[in-house]
Amino acid sequence: MKVRLKVKRHDPEAHGGQASRYSDYTIDVPEHITILDALLEVRDYHDGSLAFRYSCRSAICGSCGMRVDGRGRLTCKTKVTDLVKTEGQEILVEPMGNMPVIKDLVTDMEMYWSKMDQVTPWLQPADPGPERENLVSHEAMLDLAQTMGCIHCGVCVSDCPVLEIDKSFIAPAALAKAHRFVDDPRDAKTKERLEELSAVKGGIWDCTRCNMCVEVCPKDVRPMDRIMQLRELAVKAGVASGTGARHGEAFVDSVQRLGRLDEMRLLPASVGLWNAPRLLSEMPGALRMLRAGKLPWNHALPWRKPIAGIKHVRRLFDRARREKKEASS
Amino acid sequence: MKYAFWPGCVSKGACPELYDSMILTCAKLGIELEEMYDGNCTGAGVISEHEPKLADLLNARNFAIAQKMGHDLVNICSTCQGVQSMVQEKLDRDEEYRAEINAQLAEEGLEYKPGLVIKNFMWVLVEDYGLDKLKEKVVRKLDGLNCGPFYGCYILRPSRILGMEEHPERDHYLEQIIEAVGATAVQYEGQDKCCGFPILTNNRKNSLTQAGTHIGSAKDQGADCLVTPCPLCHLNLDAQQPSAAEVIQRELNVPIIHLPQLLGLAIGIDDKLLRMNRHVVGTQAVLDKVMAAVEA
Ligand code: SF4
Ligand code: SF4
Ligand code: SF4
Ligand code: SF4
Ligand code: FES
Numbered sequence: 001m002k003v004r005l006k007v008k009r010h011d012p013e014a015h016g017g018q019a020s021r022y023s024d025y026t027i028d029v030p031e032h033i034t035i036l037d038a039l040l041e042v043r044d045y046h047d048g049s050l051a052f053r054y055s056c057r058s059a060i061c062g063s064c065g066m067r068v069d070g071r072g073r074l075t076c077k078t079k080v081t082d083l084v085k086t087e088g089q090e091i092l093v094e095p096m097g098n099m100p101v102i103k104d105l106v107t108d109m110e111m112y113w114s115k116m117d118q119v120t121p122w123l124q125p126a127d128p129g130p131e132r133e134n135l136v137s138h139e140a141m142l143d144l145a146q147t148m149g150c151i152h153c154g155v156c157v158s159d160c161p162v163l164e165i166d167k168s169f170i171a172p173a174a175l176a177k178a179h180r181f182v183d184d185p186r187d188a189k190t191k192e193r194l195e196e197l198s199a200v201k202g203g204i205w206d207c208t209r210c211n212m213c214v215e216v217c218p219k220d221v222r223p224m225d226r227i228m229q230l231r232e233l234a235v236k237a238g239v240a241s242g243t244g245a246r247h248g249e250a251f252v253d254s255v256q257r258l259g260r261l262d263e264m265r266l267l268p269a270s271v272g273l274w275n276a277p278r279l280l281s282e283m284p285g286a287l288r289m290l291r292a293g294k295l296p297w298n299h300a301l302p303w304r305k306p307i308a309g310i311k312h313v314r315r316l317f318d319r320a321r322r323e324k325k326e327a328s329s
Numbered sequence: 330m331k332y333a334f335w336p337g338c339v340s341k342g343a344c345p346e347l348y349d350s351m352i353l354t355c356a357k358l359g360i361e362l363e364e365m366y367d368g369n370c371t372g373a374g375v376i377s378e379h380e381p382k383l384a385d386l387l388n389a390r391n392f393a394i395a396q397k398m399g400h401d402l403v404n405i406c407s408t409c410q411g412v413q414s415m416v417q418e419k420l421d422r423d424e425e426y427r428a429e430i431n432a433q434l435a436e437e438g439l440e441y442k443p444g445l446v447i448k449n450f451m452w453v454l455v456e457d458y459g460l461d462k463l464k465e466k467v468v469r470k471l472d473g474l475n476c477g478p479f480y481g482c483y484i485l486r487p488s489r490i491l492g493m494e495e496h497p498e499r500d501h502y503l504e505q506i507i508e509a510v511g512a513t514a515v516q517y518e519g520q521d522k523c524c525g526f527p528i529l530t531n532n533r534k535n536s537l538t539q540a541g542t543h544i545g546s547a548k549d550q551g552a553d554c555l556v557t558p559c560p561l562c563h564l565n566l567d568a569q570q571p572s573a574a575e576v577i578q579r580e581l582n583v584p585i586i587h588l589p590q591l592l593g594l595a596i597g598i599d600d601k602l603l604r605m606n607r608h609v610v611g612t613q614a615v616l617d618k619v620m621a622a623v624e625a
Contacts, residue, residue: 085497161522165538205531208539209374210523211411211486228378235379251375255387259369261338288568288609309367309390312437316390319433320383 001031003038003080007050008094010101023047035075035083035093036064039105052105059218062151065158066105067094072155074218096158098171112154115170119178119197126188134186147180147226149219156213156223168202172213172223175204179226182233195239197230204230205240256317259307330457332403333395334362338370339560340405343568346604347560350589351405351450353598358466360458362403365394371412373561374483388416389430392447393439401446403453405589407559410449410491411483417447418490449484451558451588452492455502460509468597470511472622474554474615476591477515477547477583478503479566481559482523506588507556510595511622517550519543526565534576540565541573544581554584554615556591563587568609584612594619 005025012019025042033041036054043050052075054064059077066075069083069092083091099107125134156172157163163171170178175197182193197203204227213223234240254261307313340348355362368391377384391413395402404410420427421443431440448456454463484491485500493499500521504514525539544566547555557563565573567585574581585608593603594616605612 161539162528162535165542166535206528206535208482208523208525208527208536209378210482212482212523215486215488232379251373252379255370255372255376261342261370261373288571307367307369309369309437312390313369313387315436316386316433317383320380320386323382324380 001029001080002088003027003029003084004088004090005038005042006090006092007039007042007105008092009050009104010095012103023050029080031081033080035066035068035073035078035080035091037076038080038091039075039093050105051103060151062153065096065107065153065155067096067158068092072096072158072216074153074155077218096154098158098160098163099154107154107158109154111167112152112157112173115157115174116152116177118170119174119181120189120193121174121177121181123181123184123187124189125186136185140183140185143229144180144184147176147221150176150221151219153218155216155218156221159212159216161210161212162206162208166202166206169206170197170200170202172207172217172227173221175207175230176221176223176226179230182230190233191237191239194230194234194237198234198239204234256314257306259310259313330359331361331363331400332453333398333400334364335368335391335395335402335404335409336364337404337406337409337560339564344560344563344587346607347405347563347587347589350587350593350598350603353602354589354593354596357596357598358458358463358592360453363398363400365391365398365402368394371409373408374412377412377415384412385416385419385426386430386433388413389420389427389441390434390437390439392417392420392445393434393441395447396442396445397439401448403448403450405450405558406561407449407481407484407557408561410447411486413447414490414492417445449558451484451502451506452496452499454506454592455498456496460505463506463509463592467510467595469595469619469623471591471595471619472511472625474512474618474622475515475551476507476512476586477517477550477552477555478507478520479524479543479547479555479557479559479562479585480521481557481562484558485521503556503558503588507591510592512591512595515547515550515552517543517547517552519546524562524565526561529565529569533572536565537569537573537576540569541577541579541581544570544573544583545577545579548581548583552583553618554586554612556586556588558588560587570610582610584608584610584615586612586615 007023009023010020025046027038027041027046029038029041036057039052054076055061057076059074064075065072068075068078093105095101095105096107099109099111102108150173160171162169178193178197181187182190207224207227209224211224217223251261336348369387371388372384404413420430420441434440480503491499507514519542522543523539525536529536555566563585570581590603590605594600600616605616
C-alpha cells in the first residue's frame with residue numbers, strides 16, 4: 001500500500017529559519033507494517049538524513065516514542081492501518097512533546113530522568129534490614145506489577161497537559177513510579193514519601209485527572225490511576241491537608257446528605273463561603289457567577305430537599321463504609 | 330424515541346440554562362425525556378477516587394432506575410458519561426461483583442442487568458437521532474458562525490470504555506453536529522485537552538492557565554464561541570474566563586455555549602428561553618451572528 005508521511009524535522013545546526021521544517025514522503029509498503037517500519041523504510045531507501053531512536057522493535061525497550069497524528073505513541077507498536085482509515089490519508093509524525101528535540105524525531109530525555117530521580121525510585125528498607133529475605137504476598141504486588149511494566153518510553157510525559165503549562169509537575173511516569181515504592185510493603189519510608197509527594201510543588205494534587213496518560217501509555221500502566229491511589233494513601237496516612245483532599249470530602253458528604261451534589265460547597269467560587277481569606281480571593285469569580293445567576297445560593301439553605309430515595313443512598317454509604325472498615329481491621 | 334434522562338447535578342444547580350435548553354430542544358426535536366428524579370449523583374469520579382465500591386453502588390442504583398423505567402439512559406455531562414461508562418464496564422464484566430452490588434440494591438427493589446445503553450446527548454444525536462434528521466429541523470442555519478468544539482476529558486478518555494471500537498467517530502461528533510446546523514467547526518490545539526476544572530481549588534494558576542490557553546488558541550483560529558457537551562468544562566471556561574484572561578494576560582471574551590443551546594438556536598427556539606443571557610461571558614456577539622445569518 002502507498003503510505004504518505006509528513007515528518008517534522010529539526011536540525012540544530014541549520015542556520016536561519018531552517019531549524020524546523022516538514023518533509024513529505026510517499027512510500028510503498030506492505031499493509032501490516034508499523035509506523036517505525038515505515039520510518040526505517042524512509043531512512044534506508046529515501047532519505048538517509050532522517051534521525052529517530054529505536055532498538056528492540058518489539059515494544060520492550062521504550063526507545064521509539066513519538067507523536068503520531070497528534071498523540072504520543074510507541075511507533076513499533078502502532079500499525080499504519082491503525083491510523084490510515086481512508087486511502088491516501090497522510091500520517092503526521094513529530095517528536096514527543098514537553099521535551100526538547102535533539103534532532104528530527106529524537107527527544108532529549110534528560111527532564112524525564114530527572115523527574116524519575118526526584119521520587120527516589122529505589123527501595124528504602126528499614127534499618128537494620130530483615131534477617132532473611134522479605135516475604136511479600138501476591139496481592140500486595142499485584143498493583144505494583146502493573147507499574148513495573150513501565151518501559152520509560154516517555155509517551156505519557158509527552159502528552160501530559162499539566163506539564164505543558166507547569167514544568168515543575170512531576171508528571172505521570174515518575175508519579176506512577178512513586179506509587180510503586182510507596183505501596184511496596186518492603187519500603188520503610190512510606191509516610192515520608194507521601195508527605196513529600198503531597199507537599200512538593202508539582203506533586204500528586206496537581207494532576208487534573210484528564211486520563212491522557214492512561215490513554216496513551218502503551219503498557220497499560222495507567223499512571224493517573226496510580227496517582228489517585230497515592231492521593232488515597234496520602235489521605236489515609238493523614239498527610240493530605242491541601243484543598244484537594246478537603247474538596248473531595250465536601251463533595252462526598254454532600255452526596256450522602258442530599259443524594260446530589262451541593263455546588264455551594266463544590267464550586268470553587270464558593271469554596272470559602274465560611275472561610276474569609278479564601279472567599280476574598282475567590283470574590284471576583286463568585287460575584288460574576290451571582291450576577292449571571294450561576295451561583296445556586298438557594299442550595300445552601302439548610303432545608304434544601306434531598307432526593308426521594310435518600311434513605312437508600314445513605315444505606316449504600318453505610319454498607320460500603322462498614323465493609324471497608326471490616327476489610328481493613 | 331424515549332430516554333431515561335439523567336440531568337446531572339450541575340444542570341440542576343450552577344448551569345440551569347443547560348437544563349432548560351435541553352428540555353426545550355429535545356421537545357422540539359421530538360426526543361422524549363423521562364427524568365430520573367430519584368437518581369443520585371454519579372460521584373463525578375471523586376467518590377470513585379476514594380471509595381470505589383461506594384461509587385459502583387451509587388451508579389448501579391441509577392442504572393437500575395433507568396432499567397425500571399424501561400429506557401436507554403441519556404446524560405448531558407462528559408463527566409457523568411465517563412463515570413457511568415467506567416462503572417458499567419466493571420459491572421458488566423464481572424458477574425460475581427454484579428451479584429454483590431445487586432444484593433444491596435435489592436432492598437430498594439432494584440436490580441441492574443448488564444447491557445443498559447448509556448449515552449451522552451451528543452452520541453444520541455448522531456447515532457440514534459441522525460444528522461440528516463437534525464438538518465431537516467434546522468430553521469436558522471448558523472451560517473458564518475465559527476464554533477470551536479470542546480469535548481471534555483471523560484467523554485474521550487479512556488477510549489477503551491467509551492465504545493470507540495464500535496463507534497470510531499465519537500471523537501468527531503461535535504464537529505459533525507456543528508456542521509450539521511450550518512455553522513463552521515474550527516479546529517484548534519486544545520479541543521480534546523483538559524479545561525483544568527478539577528484542580529481549580531488547589532492550583533488555581535495551573536487550572537486557569539489551561540482554560541485560558543485553550544480558549545486563546547480557539548480564538549486564534551477564528552472561533553466566535555466554543556461549544557461543549559459538558560457543564561463542568563463550561564464552568565471553568567465561562568465563569569472563570571475573566572480570571573483566566575488575567576492569569577494568561579490576554580483578552581479572551583469567547584462565549585461558551587452548551588450543545589443543546591447551539592441546537593436550540595438552529596431549530597428556532599427563542600434565545601431567552603435558551604437562557605443565553607445566563608452566561609458570565611456575554612453571548613450577544615453569537616446571537617448577532619445568528620440573526621445576521623437569518624436576515625441574509
Ligand atoms: S529491550 Fe532493550 S536490551 Fe532488551 S532486546 Fe530490546 S533493545 Fe535490547
Ligand atoms: S491524568 Fe494527570 S498525570 Fe495523567 S496526563 Fe492528565 S494531568 Fe497528566
Ligand atoms: S507509564 Fe507508560 S507511557 Fe509512561 S513512560 Fe511508562 S510505559 Fe511509557
Ligand atoms: S458528574 Fe457532574 S453533573 Fe454528573 S452527576 Fe456528578 S456532579 Fe452531577
Ligand atoms: S523500538 Fe523498542 S519499544 Fe519501540
